[in-house]
Amino acid sequence: MILDLKILDIWKDAIACSDKLFDCAESADLKRLYKFAEQLRSATLSISNNIAEGSGSYSDRDFANFLNIARRSAFECANILFIFERRNIITSIHRLELYEELLFLSKKITNFRKKLI
Secondary structure, three states: OOOOHHHOHHHHHHHHHHHHHHHHHHHHHHOOOHHHHHHHHHHHHHHHHHHHHHHOOOOHHHHHHHHHHHHHHHHHHHHHHHHHHHOOOOOHHHHHHHHHHHHHHHHHHHHHHHHHO
């Protein structure tokens, strides 16, 4: 069980990524696309929340399940960004930058998860 989330690189990376994704959600809010914005915020929070919640698990297997959910939420964020690009909420360059960051984060989560199981 890991009590200090600050020692988890994946958690720190998820928090840093969430700042950028929240900025995208605010851009959607400005275009009055509130449901899109809220969906991105929820998916974004799910990444770091599941890492945090899983760190309180009593078993590595349980923690691994939470990491799986966090990884899937990163993929959900990537999908939402594709929609944001299509709706001209963000540029293709911005989407690609964020996509690369989400891809890197998902790989780190996967590698950490593999160490647990």
